[in-house]
Every structure is written in C-alpha cells, then in structure tokens.
Amino acid sequence: MQTKYLNTVLLAVFVLLVSSCKKFLDVKPVGKLIPAKAEELENLLNNTRTLDYHFIDNNRGSYFALLGDNFQISANQANYSYVSTHPNIDRYAAYTFYLPYENPRNPQYTWDWGIYRALGLFNNVIEGVKELPGASTSELGKTITAQAKAGRAWSMMVGTLGYGPMFDPNGQNDTRILPYRTSANPNDPNPDLSTTAQLFAFIEQDLNDALAATPNNVGNPSRANVSVVHALMAQLYMYKRDWPKMLTHAKEAWNRSVAVKGGVDNMIYNLNTFSYKPNPNASPSPGTDVEVALELQGPDLLLKQSDNRENLFFRLSPSGTGHYPSQEFLDLFDKVNDRRYKLFALKTLGYSTIVGSVKYDDGVVTKYYRDSKMLGNQGITYPELLLLKAEASARLNDLGTALADLNLLRKYRYSGASTDLVNGAALSQDNLLYEILKERRREMPIGTFQRVFDLKRYALDTGKPWSKTSITHNVGAKTYTGAINKANFTLRISNNVILLNPQWGLTPWSGIYDPTANR
Template identity: 40%
Template sequence: MRNRSIYLFIAAALITASCQKYLDVKPKGRLIPATAADYDHLLDNPNTMEANFQDQNKGSMLSYLGDNLEMTEGQAKVGFILNSHPNLERYYSYVFRQPYKDPNSQDYFWSSTILGIYPQISYFNNVIEGIHGLDGQSAEDEILGKRAVAQALVARAWCYFHANLVYGPVYKPGQDNSTKTIPYVVSPDINTPLPDLSTSAEVVKKVMKDIYEALPGLPVKSNWPSRANKATGQAMLAYCHLFTRKFDSVAYYANLAWTEAASGNAANVLYDYNQFSWANPSNLVTSLILSPQDTYLTAVNNREMLFYRGTDNTAGIGPSLSYPAAGLIALYDQANDLRFKYFYINSPGYKTTQGGGYNDGTRISNYRFRKMKMTEGFSYPEILLMRAEAYARTNKLDLAIADLNTLRKFRFKTGTPALTPGTQDQVINQVLEERRRELPIGGLKRFLDLKRFTLDDGKPWSKSQITHTIDGKSYTGVIDSRDFIVPITNVVLRFNPVWGIPLETRPF
C-alpha cells in the first residue's frame, strides 16, 4: 500500500484539537463529526482560506517569477542572501535559479503541518464523504448538508484547478495535456491507497465535474465570503473556461455571476474611489482609507469580495524586498487612476549598513494589501473583467468596452473620458491591461495569466519569457517551460516512488 504522505500532518494537528468534537480522530485515521452541523464547521477552518500557495511568512515565490515586481541589489545581496532570508525561494525564483525551493523540506504550497492545499482538501473530503454517509437526518440537516457538500466541492475544485497549473505545464486546449501533475484525492481515509498522478487534462475534467455537481446545491448568498455561493460556482466555471478558451462559456457564466450580484447597480459590488479620502493625510503609508459607502474596506466581507482566499501580503513593498516593476507602474494613468493615488505611495525604500551599505532612497511601493482586503479567489471587479475579456475575444467589442467603462467609472477621477472601441486586438489588450492593474500584483493571478497568454503568441499581451535585472545583470525564464512549474518536493516523492518522478539532486 502506498503511503499517503500528504496527510501525515493530520494526526498531530487533530490530536491537539481533540476537545473539538468535529476534529476527533477515528482509530483508522478518519475525522468523526457526528452531524451535518459538525461537518459544516470544518469549512470555517481559517487554514482553508488563508494559506493558499503562500510561504509561512505569507509571501509567494510565484510573485517573483512574473513581471509585476523588481528587486534592487541591496534587497537581493543583503535582504535575501547575506541575511539568509527564511524564504530564499523568492530570490531564487526572481533569478530563475533552480531548484527554487529546498527539495528536501516540506512544501508550504503542498502540505506542511496544517498549511497547504492537501490539508485543506482533507477537510473538504471529510465534509463531502461524511455528509453523504449520514443517516436519519432531519429536513433541516438535509438542507444544511447539501449546502455544505456543494461548498466543499467548489473549495476542493479551486485548490485542484490552481495546483494543476502551478505544478504542471501550460494547459493547451485541443493539444496534448497528458503530463501527469498532481494526485486528485477524494477519500478522507488516510489508510486508502493514494491515487496515481492525474494528467493535466484529467484534473481539468474532474474539476469541472465537481463544480457542475455543486451548482444546484450552492446558496444564493453565503454567510461569509470564504464560503462559496452560486455566483462563486459560476465565477469558477468562467475562470476555468479562460484556460479552456471556451470564451462563449466565460461570457455566459461571468454574466450570470455579475448580474445576480450587481442587481442592476454596479455600486452594490464596487467601491467608488472618487469617494475615498485619507484618514491621516500626513502619513499615507500607515493611513487607512475612508469611504462613505461602508467601513469594510480592509475586511474580508467588503462589498467587492465574492470568494475569499488569502494572497501574497508582501509583494511590491520595499522593506519586504521588492518593488512594483517599472512596466507595471507605466500602465497607470497617474493623473487620473485613483488606484495609483491610494495604493502606489512614495516612501523610504530598502536601506541597510550591511554588505557595504545600500540605500534605495525614496521609491514607489504598493501598499494596496494594507489599504484594502484582496483575494486570490474572486472579486466582483474580476467577474466584470472576465466578462469583458470574453466579449472582446468573441468580437463583441461594444459590450467589452462598456464593461471596462463601468469599472473605470469607479476607479478613475470623475470626468475622465470613456474608452471607445478600436480593433479586436486593441480591445483585448485594453481589457487585459485593466485586469493587470486591478488584480493583486503578487500571487497566483498574474503568474497564471502569463502562462495562459503564451497561447496568444504574437499578440501584444503575450510573452514567451520574463527577464529580471539586478545591478545590471539579467536573468531570463521561459514561461512555457519548467521555469514556470513548481516541482513536487522530495519529501513527497520519497513516499510515492510509483509516480516515477526522479528526486531532485541539485544543491539548494
């Protein structure tokens, strides 16, 4: 029997929490909630929403592989190397030096104690199988159980879809997607043999099946944005189809999600940045932003949040060892785009006396994470931008521009001229530039966009490689290659030799 190393964390983690009934452990290694409500509680574990493709200090190496960040000599040589930074994989990713991570240490993306996607998936699998196995439920528990199963299916699908693209190559619709990427585990029993790796194509198929199965049971509204509602399921389908390139389906599902949520008024799900003001204008770095619309800007349940999953909270902040890339800053209309005013702030950069001394002086850092809660899940602005992209790619240019202008009305100074349609490529490029400005600068979003855009070879938004520079020296990574694939760590591979993946032997 193959060892289920991805779940070895469970016993220790759950023994310490045995006072909670729904976290007890059966003799054979299974969680034993007793009711639908007990299973439902598992979906509220904070580790199912806060630790997604992040390191233990809540940054992400994925941010450093992309084109939204840049790094100075002092940050690299002292901040990372001389100081033996605990997340050295961020620097190695930036210079495309493989292996990026220590192959003989736990992978926080995969599973490290209670963090990673597979610890999350264990909770979701327990909810799904456990509720299906309950007998003699009341009518109220039946309703609660169906909702919890549907929410667990979507949450599991979210993990697997992203893991497939992080641990695997570019997904290429209509081409060979037979590369084996990750095991699609659906049993909560740690004594069940671990399945073989699924291919990239198989993971996408299984994810879609899970979401379609979940849709009828998802509530119209959920009690917290970490729980999927019907719009979340629709958004997930729209997002998946960005990668399958079925853009009619993207438009269909994004439209369902947006129409239901906005209810005819975009202000229901968008903040008007024209109404923002500083709480403390004398210190913009620490100041909160005030809005008369509500007081939830920095909360998970702010009006723009559809599905919450934590994101890189360090990307683009000078003292945290990166800055926004010049190419990203150049995309902003600095005179009229209020995102630039409130999030991109001139402040003291990295400074140290070590290593001969370095002083970056005053630099622009991105403080958006400190001003407004962001998500790797789905925000309502992203839903609107997915619909706009789908309209543009299906040559419905007027509709695409209308969606862009809707968002820009809430982001740009009042009186900024509206956009007008150009050629199809021009409109697609405008949508994708807006997407880059709107979404988090670190984490999954840009990393995966860069991978899917390789299929648009020759278009202005498509890149085949990324080049970073430190102190005049350039480092280049090829997107459609192993440079943009996170390998499975040796810690997991040693327990699963039947996967046939050789151990990483290069020094870290």
C-alpha cells in the same frame, strides 16, 4: 462511520511519522471528530485552513509572484538582504530563475498547508455527509457538499496551473501534475498523478455538481454561493480558452450577483470616495513607512475584512508590499486619473543597510500598497468577474458589450469629467482586448499567482501585443531570463512527498540548493 481526521501535525511530529510504513499525501493528521449531525460538518467549511497558504509562505509573501513582471529587486536587496540564510531565499531564486526555487528537501507551504490541507477538510465534509444517516438528502447536507466541492475545485484548479503547464486546447495536456485526492481517510493510498486534461475534467465535474445545490446567499464570501460557482466555471473556461462557455458563466454569475446585491454600487467601491488620514498608532520616527503611517478611509469599515463589498469568493492572499513594483507595472497606470495609482503607489524609503562602514541605500522608492491597504483576495472579486465578462465578449468580437463592461469598471476606478476609455468605440478587436487585459493587470492583486497564470495563458496568444514568451529580470547590470510555459513557471513537488509516494515514479532532487550561486 469511519473516523475523520481534521488537523495536521507539526513538523517535528511529521518527522517521526515519515519513519512509518504508511504513505500519506503530506503529513498524517491527528485529532478526531465523529459528527452526529450535518451542522458539525458545516463548521469545517468555516475553518480558515480551507482558504489559507495557497501560494503563500510563512512570512506571508509569495515567491511565485516574483516569476512574473510585476516586481523588481534592487542590487542592494540582492547583495545584502538575500543572502543564503535569508528565510525566504526562494523569492530571490524565483526572481533569478534559479531552479528549483524552493529547497526540495523542505516541506512546501503551498502543498502541505495550502492545497491538500484544504482538500482534507473538504473531503471530510463530502464523505461525512454521505455517511451520516439522512444528511445526503437534507437541504443542509446538499448545500455543504456543494460548497465543499466548489472549494475543492478552486484549490485543485490553482494547484494544477501552479504545478503544471497551462491547458492548451490544441495540445495533448498529458503532463502528469497532481493527485486529485477525494478520500478523507489518510490511511487510503494516494491516487496516481493526474494529467492536466484529467485534472480539468475532475474540476469541471466538481463545479457542475456544485451548481445543483449552492445557495443564492452566503453569510461570508469564504463560502461559495451559486454566483461563485458560475464565476469559477468562467475562470475554468478562460484557462481552457473556451470563450463561449466563459461568457455564459460570467454573465450568469454577474447577473445573479447584481440581483442579490441590489446593484453594482454594492459590489464595487468607488475609489473617488477614498482618502487617507494619519494613523494615530504609527511610530512618529523619521521615515516611518507609509504602510503604517497612513490609514485608508473608505465608505465603510470593511476594507480589511473578507466580507467587504468587492469580494465574491474570498481566499487569503499574500502581501505584495515587500518588493518594489516593476517600472513596467507602474507605467501601466494613468498617473493623473487612475485612483488606484493615486491611492496605492506611494513614496517611501527603500531598502538600506550598513556593511562595515559603508551604507547601501535605495533611497526614496515607490511601493504599491493595495494588497495591504485593502485586504488582498486571490479568490474572485466582482471587478474581476466584470473583466472576465468583458474579456470573453471581446474575444468573441462583441466589442460593444466588452467596452460597456470595461467602462463600467472605469467609472469606479478613475477620476475626471469622463471616465470612459478614450476613443474606445473606434478600437479594433485586438486593441480593445489589450485594453481590457491591461485593466485586468491593474485590477488584480500584485503579489499573487494570478499575473503569472495570465502570462502562461497569454503565451498561447502568439503574436499578440499582450503575449510574452519569456520574462527577463534585472539585478543591477545582470539579467536573468525564464521561458514561460516551461519548467521556469511551474512548482516542483518536494522530496518528502515524492519519497512517501514511490508509485508516482518521480525522482527526488539531489543537488546542492544555493540560489545565491548564480550571482
């Protein structure tokens, strides 16, 4: 069996390796494992590196979310916090649509520590099972191979949509995006960049393979069960705009989940049962941020755990509390009856600083704390799955089923004598679909890539009220506009990866990186 390499080196070691003649995807791994049984390979699937750093920076936020319409940055933050030496100046670059957003001369967390580090582990499992005598025909070998392929498919699906344009069923989908790496050996050359169409075909094949052997139950939702694979298929077909297949897989994932979990009450928290109590460990100083001053109380102790009842497929999420939610986002909520607004849209002190003898203070602001009060998940939750099912039904004009699914989620999210959508049965197809998509925006984590991906796919719904062709951000009196489904909404491969892979024919970036220059 070939030696498998499992861990990535630190940046300092990477610099030394770059001088070698070998071409690696990102960094050359060190540390070796020669497994003797399938159980040792299975442990790789429990490694947190399979689920972390996808669209997350090292201070645990995400600039990608700032491309969308869920956030705003104040003039004080822009002028006095986001200076050129700010460790996350890429967030300001994204908000002001200054390309490239990340300094191309630096390695990327999303690429190096997220997508391809995860793929390295998944590929180790897949190849290891093939090469270990008897493992490929054993039940465990089949199961962990299927789970690894499901994990690889998710990483490549989000990578494809982050680094490239949205899939267009009426387009060529021939933009070269990423290499779909399947080799675990870092000495193997990287494949060519695959197009959007090719990547979606590879993802679909991995998911079809995974359907054959994923189990009904898993110990933790960081590992895929068969419902997860159907849910990922529903997501894939959502991005491909294949509504019948989206509905088929969403229904299968939902029905299987209800059977396994023993009912919807075990899949979705009723936010009417949630409340706050003061955090005894919080600092008593004036103006203590509500992030630490208040402790969320729910029906169990799993709210900040990966295995809380709402997580179907868990992937670590960036924090969405570092910036102010946009007014458009806050205005989406029924401020009286929506428990998400009551629980998570909280008043706190905003950014302030003193420059010389002058104080610049944003005063009391509203922040949105759901991503931190309940552990953020940018994988798949049961509420999202229910909304996938509702959206597919609405797009296929089965309005009764779509409304029933929407009202089922509202039962767990709204207060009042009736939680059903008012006059829902009288709505047209477009109006009901719009309500479902607004509910999706309220339900999804605020700080992840997910809203941006939605904006990219909605851009193909030309003329619909939920479709936008561009996003405009304000900083004080100045405006910045970025076109959706153009370069503004895609990531750029960093110079270090381009230079190590000249066969791709990409040109390294050579400009001066200074996002503050466009103020």
